[in-house]
Amino acid sequence: MGKVLGLALVGLLAALFGERLMEFRRKLNASRDLEPVELPNCHLIKRIESGAEDIDILPDGLAFISSGLKIQILKSFVTDKPGEIFLMDLNDENPRAVELRISRGFDIASFNPHGISTYIDKDDSVYLFVVNHPEFKSTVEVFKFVEDDNSLVHLKTIRHELLSSVNDIVAVGPEHFYATNDHYFSDHLLLMMELFLGLTWSNAVYYSPEEVKEVASGFYSANGINISPDKKYVYIADLMGHNIHVMEKHANWSLSHLKVVELDTLVDNLFVDPVTGDIWGGCHPNGMKLLFYDPENLPGSEVLRIQDVLSAKPIVTQVYAENGSVLQGSSVAALYSGKLLIGTVFHRALYCVL
Ligand SMILES: *[C@@H]1O[C@H](CO)[C@@H](O)[C@H](O)[C@H]1NC(C)=O
Ligand SMILES: *[C@@H]1O[C@H](CO)[C@@H](O)[C@H](O)[C@H]1NC(C)=O
Numbered sequence: 216m217g218k219v220l221g222l223a224l225v226g227l228l229a230a231l232f233g234e235r236l237m238e239f240r241r242k243l244n245a246s247r248d249l250e251p252v253e254l255p256n257c258h259l260i261k262r263i264e265s266g267a268e269d270i271d272i273l274p275d276g277l278a279f280i281s282s283g284l285k286i287q288i289l290k291s292f293v294t295d296k297p298g299e300i301f302l303m304d305l306n307d308e309n310p311r312a313v314e315l316r317i318s319r320g321f322d323i324a325s326f327n328p329h330g331i332s333t334y335i336d337k338d339d340s341v342y343l344f345v346v347n348h349p350e351f352k353s354t355v356e357v358f359k360f361v362e363d364d365n366s367l368v369h370l371k372t373i374r375h376e377l378l379s380s381v382n383d384i385v386a387v388g389p390e391h392f393y394a395t396n397d398h399y400f401s402d403h404l405l406l407m408m409e410l411f412l413g414l415t416w417s418n419a420v421y422y423s424p425e426e427v428k429e430v431a432s433g434f435y436s437a438n439g440i441n442i443s444p445d446k447k448y449v450y451i452a453d454l455m456g457h458n459i460h461v462m463e464k465h466a467n468w469s470l471s472h473l474k475v476v477e478l479d480t481l482v483d484n485l486f487v488d489p490v491t492g493d494i495w496g497g498c499h500p501n502g503m504k505l506l507f508y509d510p511e512n513l514p515g516s517e518v519l520r521i522q523d524v525l526s527a528k529p530i531v532t533q534v535y536a537e538n539g540s541v542l543q544g545s546s547v548a549a550l551y552s553g554k555l556l557i558g559t560v561f562h563r564a565l566y567c568v569l
């Protein structure tokens with residue numbers, strides 16, 4: 216009897232496991248075929264060889280690019296080189312990526328930059344907020360950008376228990392931001408459980424020197440975060456949920472849920488066009504290929520543009536889709552005056568003139 220029960224239990228577990236495995240593969244959109252969508256005027260950006268995980272562009276066309284991210288569970292082409300921040304002036308005829316010098320006193324050796332966000336203060340000072348993972352922990356670094364000598368002056372390191380495994384960030388003040396938490400860096404067991412069991416334990420947090428609080432929760436894997444040009448709405452990409460959550464922002468910095476835009480792809484970072492308000496998403500068409508890197512079966516790239524996100528029928532356009540032979544694992548797409556930058560988690564970056 217005990218044996219029969221044991222066998223039944225094993226059978227049940229196997230069935231459950233099989234069902235979870237199917238669900239896991241579905242969440243990674245494992246069997247998706249990618250039809251190419253080409254852009255004619257693109258080239259790979261010189262000097263960016265180990266990722267351009269996140270990109271933010273100032274209204275005057277200066278683009279900041281975080282490069283060299285190392286995540287233990289993902290591929291990285293560099294293991295010994297610290298991360299970098301590149302700058303590109305998109306007003307130039309042929310923009311070049313220049314590495315920004317970081318002021319003394321900041322530990323560059325352990326620099327592992329992830330999501331970034333710029334903030335322009337009332338006195339026109341430009342701040343760069345960078346999610347950092349020194350020794351695979353999570354901090355938020357605040358730099359002041361000095362344009363005269365292309366450098367970043369480190370102002371402060373922010374750590375907080377609610378910022379346990381930060382993925383991306385959007386700055387809303389000189390020391391104020393919203394951030395998303397995944398579990399890539401906090402707990403790998405939890406991460407696997409989350410991915411595999413479909414737990415929705417990922418969240419978003421508001422940080423200021425006076426107050427830190429959770430403002431949204433219930434995501435499979437909260438990833439990119441950004442804000443509308445009028446600062447009334449916050450957009451949060453749920454990577455494993457295949458969607459973008461539109462949140463309404465209140466005067467007390469709380470967020471309330473407005474709507475969800477479903478997309479058939481794993482949405483990574485979000486860029487908001489300051490002119491049109493369009494949302495641009497760097498996406499992973501097939502998460503399986505990203506998670507289990509195979510040079511024979513490369514992860515592809517996909518860029519989506521979402522227009523009129525607040526309307527009843529937002530317009531979703533697939534601007535770019537490619538099978539990885541050019542660009543592997545796109546994580547961000549950012550636009551300035553008809554020039555599009557497409558960055559990746561660990562591969563290269565593309566410059567396109569639309
Ligand atoms: C924040 O403001 C919103 C909208 O006015 C309100 O519904 C919410 O209860 C407030 N939250 C807190 C914590 O005060
Ligand atoms: C990827 O796309 C390119 C261009 O469309 C094509 O030449 C190549 O065969 C494709 N590779 C794979 C592995 O499908």
Ligand SMILES: CC(=O)N[C@H]1CO[C@H](CO)[C@@H](O)[C@@H]1O
Pocket residue numbers: 241242244246247248249457478479480
């Ligand atoms: C779960 C999911 O999003 N599946 C999608 C994977 O991609 C194809 C497109 O090739 C969609 O049809 C599926 O809905």
